[in-house]
Amino acid sequence: MAKLKTQYQCGECGGTSPKWQGQCPHCGAWNSLAETVAAPPAAAANARFQSWTTQTQPVQQLSQVQAAEVPRESCGIEELDRVLGGGIVKGAVILLGGDPGIGKSTLLLQALATIGANRKVLYVSGEESPQQIALRASRLAVDASRVRLLSEIRLEAIIPALQAEMPEVAVIDSIQTLYSDQVTSAPGSVSQVRECAAQLTRIAKQSGITIILVGHVTKEGSLAGPRVLEHIVDTVLYFEGDSHSSYRMIRAIKNRFGAANELGVFAMTDRGLRGVSNPSAIFLSSYRDDVSGSCVLVTQEGSRPLLVEIQALVDDAHGFQPKRLSVGLEQNRLAMLMAVLNRHASIACFDQDVFLNAVGGVKINEPAADLAVILAMVSSLRNKPLPEKLVVFGEVGLSGEVRPVARGQERLKEAAKLGFERAIVPAANKPRQDIEGLEVIAVERLSEAVDFCIRR
Numbered sequence: 001m002a003k004l005k006t007q008y009q010c011g012e013c014g015g016t017s018p019k020w021q022g023q024c025p026h027c028g029a030w031n032s033l034a035e036t037v038a039a040p041p042a043a044a045a046n047a048r049f050q051s052w053t054t055q056t057q058p059v060q061q062l063s064q065v066q067a068a069e070v071p072r073e074s075c076g077i078e079e080l081d082r083v084l085g086g087g088i089v090k091g092a093v094i095l096l097g098g099d100p101g102i103g104k105s106t107l108l109l110q111a112l113a114t115i116g117a118n119r120k121v122l123y124v125s126g127e128e129s130p131q132q133i134a135l136r137a138s139r140l141a142v143d144a145s146r147v148r149l150l151s152e153i154r155l156e157a158i159i160p161a162l163q164a165e166m167p168e169v170a171v172i173d174s175i176q177t178l179y180s181d182q183v184t185s186a187p188g189s190v191s192q193v194r195e196c197a198a199q200l201t202r203i204a205k206q207s208g209i210t211i212i213l214v215g216h217v218t219k220e221g222s223l224a225g226p227r228v229l230e231h232i233v234d235t236v237l238y239f240e241g242d243s244h245s246s247y248r249m250i251r252a253i254k255n256r257f258g259a260a261n262e263l264g265v266f267a268m269t270d271r272g273l274r275g276v277s278n279p280s281a282i283f284l285s286s287y288r289d290d291v292s293g294s295c296v297l298v299t300q301e302g303s304r305p306l307l308v309e310i311q312a313l314v315d316d317a318h319g320f321q322p323k324r325l326s327v328g329l330e331q332n333r334l335a336m337l338m339a340v341l342n343r344h345a346s347i348a349c350f351d352q353d354v355f356l357n358a359v360g361g362v363k364i365n366e367p368a369a370d371l372a373v374i375l376a377m378v379s380s381l382r383n384k385p386l387p388e389k390l391v392v393f394g395e396v397g398l399s400g401e402v403r404p405v406a407r408g409q410e411r412l413k414e415a416a417k418l419g420f421e422r423a424i425v426p427a428a429n430k431p432r433q434d435i436e437g438l439e440v441i442a443v444e445r446l447s448e449a450v451d452f453c454i455r456r
Contacts, residue, residue, distance in 0.1 A: 008033040014190050014226040027227075036191065037184045070257055073168075076114030079266055079275035080107070082304075083237060083250050085258015088169065091208045092257060093201045095175075095230065096250075097215040097223045098239025103248055104214050107266070107273050108171050109136060109144075115169050116146035122167040126153035126177030140272040153187065155180040155196050159203065167209060172200065174214035176224055188216075193225035201232050230254065241361040247282060248273060249362060252302070262302030263362075280307040280418055283360040289388045293380030296420070297372035298393045298411035299364050305407070305414040307391065309359040310369065312376035314352045322351060328358030329369060337396060341374055344400030345450045349381060368405040370396035371424065374446065375453055386453050389421040394429070400446045404428035412438060424449050 008017045010033055015026030017033060024032050072087030081087045084094070098104050105128070112121045125133055130151050137144040150161050155178050162170060172178070178196040179187040186192070197213065204211045213233065216224040223230060230236050236254040241247055250264040265279035276282060284307055287296065293312045298305055310329075317323070326334050334356060342348045356373060358364050371394035379386050393411055395403040405411075408429030415423055416438040423440050430442040443449045 006035050006037055009036045009190050010226075011190055012227050014194050014228055034190075036189060072257075073115075073119070075111045076117075077107075077111055077273075077275055078277070079264035080111060080250070082302075083252045083262045083264040084235065085252075085255055085262070088210050089234075089257045090168075090210060091204050092210050092235060093204050093233040094210070094212045094235040094237065095215050095223070095233040096212060096237045096239070097217050099217060099221075102239045102241070103266070103268060103273050104239060105173055106136065106140065108173065108212060108214065109133070109147075110140060110142055110272050112147050112169065112171060113137070113140075113142035113144055117143070119168040120148070120165070121146070122148045122150065122162070122165050122170040124150045124152060124158055124161075124170060124172050126151075127173060139270075142272070153177045153179060155199060159199070162203060162207070162209065166207070169210045169212070171212045172214065174216060175200075175229070176216045188224070190226045194228055197225075197229050197232050240363055245361055247276070247361065251363075259302050263304060263306070280305075280414065283308045283362065284418070286359075289390070290385050292383045292385050293376055295372045295376040295379065295386055296391045296415075297364070297369050298391050298415050298423075299366060299368060300405075300407050300411065305411045306362070307415060307418060307420075308362055308364065310372045310376045311357045311359060312373065312380045313355040314349060314377055314381040317351055317353045323353040323355070325354070326356040328361065328363050329356050329373065330365065333367070333370070334373070336398070337370055337374055338377075340396055340398060340400060340446065341377065344445070345374075345378075345447050347378055347381065347450070349377065352381065366405070367395040367403075368393045370394065371402060371446075371449060375424075375449060378450055378454055382454055384454060387422055389419065390424065390453075391415040391420045391422070392424045392449075394424070394426045394443075394449075396446055402426045402443050402446060402449065412440065424452065 008020050010024040012029040012032045013027035015024060017025060020033055023030050070089050072089055074081050074087045096104055112123055115121050130149055148165060152158050175193060175197055176188040179192050180195050183191045183195050200211055218224050234256040238251050238253055240249040240251055246268050248266045248268060252260050252262045254260055265276040266273040267276050287309045295310045297308050297310050299308055324334055338349050372392040375392055393405060395405055397403055404426040408425060409431055412423055412435055416435050421439060423438055425440060425442055427442040427444045430440055441452060
């Protein structure tokens with residue numbers, strides 16, 4: 001029996017190397033090479049299926065191509081449509097990732113049951129038996145009479161089923177469980193995930209089937225498999241939030257047919273996931289304005305302004321090294337803001353333990369949270385609540401200036417709609433016309449905001 005030839009494959013980019021190295025020679029990632037069995041030349045040559053024949057497209061001038069709006073179909077779930085940019089697109093490939101048990105399969109089964117009322121749909125499960133899926137459908141009380149079901153993990157069996165059924169929407173749950181006979185490695189490996197995803201993407205583009213792939217995540221929270229998986233697909237969605245909480249959030253990381261960074265908010269009930277039309281009310285449900293260390297931020301998630309409570313706890317350090325912990329906010333930015341606060345507002349926290357938290361499990365990545373974080377820290381340090389019904393947003397620079405942020409008018413209108421009466425904003429974001437019921441305090445320097453809140 002001939003000895004199997006092995007090679008080393010990168011878990012980040014999928015590149016191969018004949019010997020192990022500490023750094024991938026293709027993408028530069030460290031400690032990402034793993035030993036795999038090399039596919040024989042015959043298998044590599046026959047790896048592309050001929051179920052759908054590829055027609056060569058002629059070369060043409062870009063100016064002669066007719067640009068048209070992409071038609072969209074609603075999923076029947078408003079929050080999911082928002083994240084997708086208005087609905088699903090024919091021939092699109094969508095990748096949905098998230099922690100185990102967070103609700104990926106539940107949400108997709110609900111969406112397929114709704115879509116199946118008017119269109120043909122197919123659910124391909126590689127993780128659960130048909131009986132388990134039927135039990136979930138019964139528990140969710142959805143109409144699954146129009147949902148076609150296939151329990152299969154072999155790609156060569158799934159492709160003929162897609163060709164025979166020709167559904168408009170197909171769900172593959174999950175891409176890490178599929179394997180192809182043309183690749184010798186185990187299911188879930190870099191080679192299998194890349195090959196199966198490439199084949200399914202080609203089928204979606206040529207046949208017009210919308211394919212939704214469910215993806216596993218690693219312990220670091222990133223999608224398992226090669227990084228090229230996120231490049232192949234059209235849309236990448238991530239579930240966010242604590243699995244122990246009743247609320248879930250889906251964020252669009254990539255979307256070729258809509259705006260990225262859109263956020264959809266769902267509530268987990270005994271009948272599945274339900275969209276939340278006013279998420280700001282959820283994030284502020286337990287907010288009290290008479291507590292020190294609490295500040296309300298108006299953040300922008302895609303096209304939607306959200307009001308989120310930022311909590312800070314500043315206490316005397318009881319160890320040799322003061323602790324710095326940030327949940328839902330950028331950890332490295334906290335140290336920078338503490339230095340700016342010391343330099344330009346003469347408030348030192350270098351000998352204090354500092355803990356930050358964005359209430360509700362939402363993750364905030366934009367720098368517009370800088371001013372709210374600083375005011376929450378100062379409020380906790382001085383043990384003095386901020387003014388009542390106050391909202392804040394603004395980026396803080398290293399020289400102590402308060403910089404403007406995008407869509408300031410929309411943020412202020414959302415705050416006024418929820419009953420807030422004061423807003424501290426960058427001077428450049430001050431509206432030209434007054435907003436009814438809202439007093440806008442425009443500041444240019446960090447010291448001005450601190451003086452208004454603490455030294456008033």
